Amino acid sequence: MTFATDTAVHRIDEGRWTATIEPGWDIAGNANGGYLLSIAMRAVLDATDRPHPVTVTSHYLRPGRPGPAAVDVEVVKAGRSFTTARATLYSLADGQETPLMAVLATCGSLDGEPHPAELVTAEPPVMPPFADCVRMEATDGFPPPFMARVDLRLHPDDAFVTGHKSGEARIRGWFTLPELGDGDAVDVLGLVQATDAFPPTIFNTDLPVAWVPTVELTSHIRAVPAPGPLRCIFTTRFVTGGFLEEDGEVWDSAGRLVAQSRQLALTPRG
């Protein structure tokens, strides 16, 4: 019952992997999208024989519930440095193949070697230490059961769960997995999970929106994280026409950007 075991996949045929959508990763009964994407990406890494996702886009087609699942992967191009693949995550419940998620990803090797052209004009989010932030607890309602499978600590100023909203469409917090020890690092699939694990930014505003279903999420994995919890910030600048974007940055303990993400989500009326 760890992130690694609960996202495991098994190759059963050329281009097909089986998996199980495990209970406990849900939000109001539906599996968290980052969790489903991590299952799909484990099959994609196996299919492409590359160690790291570089850029991953997922379109969220339907909510996923616990049960048997499959991932079909088609390699579109295997190049010298990168391999690009498409994948579909299916639910196999009730003897049906129901597509839950369509994925397009390019994978490679983030070697971490110094590069002659480097330029960074941003800083990691400033936050109180991990132990001084507000842990998202798991309940049957809100916060959801999923919060027992990840370990999220919200910046006290952004911790709307305590009853105080910041008024800004922003969430800052730490991410790690509960099974990791002090010297452990979140791996690259955990990093994909981190880009879709936090509550919606607009829960810190007074907008009349109760849920924010994702249409599409794109995550760039920029480096392999150093050991320790990850510093995350998600912001929204445009809530318009029934849509919003959430821009994410994930930084590691060495002060490096390790992932950048953007999702497009809906703001259903009422």
Place this chain on the structure above:
Amino acid sequence: MTFATDTAVHRIDEGRWTATIEPGWDIAGNANGGYLLSIAMRAVLDATDRPHPVTVTSHYLRPGRPGPAAVDVEVVKAGRSFTTARATLYSLADGQETPLMAVLATCGSLDGEPHPAELVTAEPPVMPPFADCVRMEATDGFPPPFMARVDLRLHPDDAFVTGHKSGEARIRGWFTLPELGDGDAVDVLGLVQATDAFPPTIFNTDLPVAWVPTVELTSHIRAVPAPGPLRCIFTTRFVTGGFLEEDGEVWDSAGRLVAQSRQLALTPRG
């Protein structure tokens, strides 16, 4: 010889469209990526029977040269509000089918109706009027032939082509198509083109990078543009480990965000 004619597609079979990669849209011999993506998306809109792209991701597999092409489209899910499809753009040159681009897109209808939850905390880029900006001219070298097919006017402070670099990894400028009159609007496919038409942001810095090949581009189409040229801004904050991101915003004459984009690109050594 307009954007519409040069991106035309013809349905020849269930799931297959033909097209022509026209000469003149190239940068150093290779067709501009936004142009190729617009061809692919024209087939996707036809296949999904939806008027507007909502979120479009393209992985750039190989450079495209003028000649015959095809687009294969597979609808993954046709829902009530949105349809999600995969596409592949192929070159058909030399009797081969060579994949140039893999696309994953969700399409729908951007009705423009007022929505109860709206929140915008950003402003369009401040720029001199269209006529006072620096037109990107087309040459056989740099600027490339492609610049005759679009009409880009750079903010004078960001117009590295005049010999002065701002020092910031940012490009601001106006986008329109040369065939459009005063009362015409850039359509949603022109908007997709706008998100991959400007020169690389880092050409305004001293980084030792001569070209910046795109790995992946994701564009969110947030609204249908009002008539008139579009205000665009592209920024880069992280040039690390051989990669950079370019974040784009496109605003229309009514002061609305009409597209938001991010691409992941390479910064090859030397």
